[in-house]
Amino acid sequence: MHRYAKRKVLKMKPPIYQIFGSENSLDADLVFFIEEMPNTVVEKLALSKELSQSITSFFPEKELNTNLAVCKNGHLTEVYKGTTDELNNALFYTYDFHKQNKENQITKLLVRDVNLKFLRSTRIILSFVSKTEYRVLVKKALNGNLQERIQALENLDLTKIVSFGKGKNNNDIIKSIAFQLGQCIALHKGKELYTKNQIAEHFPDLRKYLFREENVNLNDLQKELLYFIELLKTRSLNMKNMSEYKYEDKNDFSYAK
Template sequence: MKPPIHQIFGSENSLDLDLVFFIEEMPETILEKLSLSKKLSEPITSFYPEKQINANLAVQKNGHLIQVYKGTTDELNNALFYTYQNHSQKFDNQITKILVRDIDLKFLRSTRMILSFLSKTAYRLLIKNALKGDLEEKIQALEKIDLKHIDSFGKDKNNLDSIKSIAFQLGQAISLHDGKELYTKNEIALEFPDLRKYLFREENTDFENLQQWLFNFIIILRNRSFEMKKKAEYKYEDENKI
């Protein structure tokens, strides 16, 4: 099967290969989306033998995304646009129009993701209940997390990968709140030097700085929550006319 147009995005020195396949129509079920992303990845794995491919699917119209498989439409759209030059590409940049970022949606999604990264730690019961609850329950759960008390992120998890992912979400969300869009770990490390050691998976690091930025994230999240029109994750509403 000849794969459709694809585009690599993200950090120029990423250990994995994040790419998007542009398709005409998005499958309806999660299983169908997963199956298609795997099927489309197969013909190109030989071109990137040293990389683990993280494939996504997207529908594009008039130079910007209108539907995505994983993530939010605005974040993936702008990440594709801004990080195109970071990689050797086989196709022209498929994104010619950036989207207005939905900051509340980013905080809602980052909150769920951070809790999920911690869901197999000693806080698993607290987090399991929080993930089923409303935003206030999620915030309260985050407030009870002390990263210094975490020895493992799960038997099947790489601790350094989990720590890196948490740091990445914290840096992205807080910078977006401050009016800056950051899409690579190099950009986040430059903006938040305290997070650099976590972003680059340094061994034997303490959690002091990460805990402080988690605390900062919680403060911003709680303050934003008072003005949020929606307090559960929702589909990005494009302000651009298709």
């Protein structure tokens, strides 16, 4: 065990964690609250694994997707994976969807950074198709700037992809792409959605992908991707930062009303 992880585990018994996300998720998404974020990815991973192992017996039939976060004054100030504003608000809004062992640690909502969400989702969607016939195009785009990524997205035709890569579950990836598209498009319109049910309610055409229905064509998913691209192109004209950044580095932790 890494020394940092061992020190943190010993300091936090039992660990304080909170479940979040869709009420009918196949996995268990949860966040461990820690006092200070480790400096390196290796340390963060070691701590996350160690804390996860300490509670696996409480989730015998589910795979744990764990994250780390620092919480101060009722809101997150730093996270291991994802963006601070999205995770903060997701924890708040989906708290009651799960059986929790502690009171809601989040008492303050953060103003969402919509441009950051679009930047991150752009990278995520391209990464999902990086093992397909578009891999050369996507690899170049992921190493390039935002305009190159937009051009790569414009060249994607999800309806023609047969497999997302050896060992990959097509339905899982399709579900994840639909989830990202639904979240982004809704957020652009001022609506925060954090569960499959919420996204499916607002975007009925995405329901079949979100719930991993078999043998469905991807026409509706492609349609939403094209709409996402148009929104991204318009937003990019006024973006001050065209590369991903940490929420806390560019925002003043303004509280949402």
